[in-house]
Amino acid sequence: MEGRSLPKLGWKDWVCQHSKLIIILGVIVLSLVILVGYAWAGKKVTLQVDRQVIEVKTKAATVEKFLQEHQVELAKGDEVTPGLETKITRDMVITVHRAKSITLIADGKEERIVTTRDNVEELLQEKGLSLGALDLVEPGLTTPLSSGMTVKITRVEKKIEEKEIVIPFNTERREDKNLEKGKTRVIKEGKNGKKIQQLEVTYIDGKVGETIILNEQVIAEPVAAIVAYGTKKTSGTIQTSRGEITYSRKLTMRATAYSPEDPSLKKYGGKTATGIKAARGVAAVDPAVIPLGTRLYVNGYGFALAADTGGAIKGNKIDLCFDTLSEARKFGTRTVTVYMLER
Structure with missing residues (x-):
């Protein structure tokens, strides 16, 4: 046994002996190739600027670099979601809301504001303004906002009210041949009547707009006055x-x-x-x-x-x-x- 040499291994034997190691190395290399390929191809990102939407691939590392890469310039007041320092991830959605100058008229006040909201409804929510069942808003809630636009809320309210109305009395004139011409004499004093009206009153921004009489009831009839007029020369x-x-x-x-x-x-x-x-x-x-x-x-x-x-x-x-x-x-x-x- 002493001095006896070990037998030489052929390549096939070597492969068989190290097959597990070879498989592991192969998986690692394949993974690296795939990762490098993905990295080289870029990440898919959806960009939405106001109402325009595009899908692009990018190698940018952050949202800020991505916007610079696609020449999206930001103005004062513009809002970007997610933030500029956020790292780009695959299938990310980046939204840019442009700032708009809007005139808002509501509740007796006129206000010029800057907002990044997309439509009238979102603007009202941002300002904490709610609408009553009959209130009007111009333009409509779904109207997209644009700079220079005027948004007006008209408050409309209907109330049922009661009103007391005077019914004027009539005057009955009677000839008196014994009374000097040009003179008059009251035979019976007149008395005004009274009625109650039930009204539906529409108020527009606090002022009376339309009034509809729903019902009326006479509670006191007027009493006519009787006046004698003289005809005696x-x-x-x-x-x-x-x-x-x-x-x-x-x-x-x-x-x-x-x-x-x-x-x-x-x-x-x-x-x-x-x-x-x-x-x-x-x-x-x-x-x-x-x-x-x-x-x-x-x-x-x-x-x-x-x-x-x-x-x-x-x-x-x-x-x-x-x-x-x-x-x-x-x-x-x-x-x-x-x-x-x-x-």
Whole structure:
């Protein structure tokens, strides 16, 4: 046995003896080849910029490098998901939301905002604005946002309300032959009625828009007034410096006096309300009591023509014109009897 040499192994024997090692080395090499191949081919990434979507392969290591590689420039306010420092992984989705300048009008306020939201609904959610069942939004919720757009919310609300309405009474006029013409007498006082209306009121941004009467109920009927009007003529005669004259009506009135010389009346240019010259013989009256153009005779003054009016001349008041201011002051204020002459 001593000095005997070992037999030489052939290649086939060597392979058989080291087969397990060879298999392991093969698997390792194949894996490396596959990994290198994948790395060389790049990773598939989906890029979405607002509403545009593309699929590309990239060798970039981070999101920031990827955007630079594809020349996607970011403006102030733009939002990138995931963040710029995130490492690229296979089948990653990178989303770029562009910042948009939007005018938002809601609840009585107008606000200019910058947002990266995609549509109107997302914008309202971002601002914490909720819509009521009847509220309107322009443009619609699904409308994509774009810079310069105006989004307006109109608040609409409907309420059922009750309202008390006055029903005016009518006036019944009755002829009274024993009552002097031009005079009236209340026989029965009128009384307003009352009704309740049930309304559907639509409020638009807090202001009443449309009102619909749903129902109404009369709770008190109006009571008509009855008024007698005189038809009795009261003509008579009086003695004047010009002889006996006939009048159709006699009035007791409070008389004042004025003159075109009064500085406060200069702006009227000496003219009356009827356009004639203001002078002695002109009287300012309330046309509801004495019609303009009526000839008059005034105790203590003489004949006059109702041809002027005045802001303070209401009811049983008359303002008599004198040529001079001293005459007007001398006349002063007094109670007079005014006769409306037959035409």
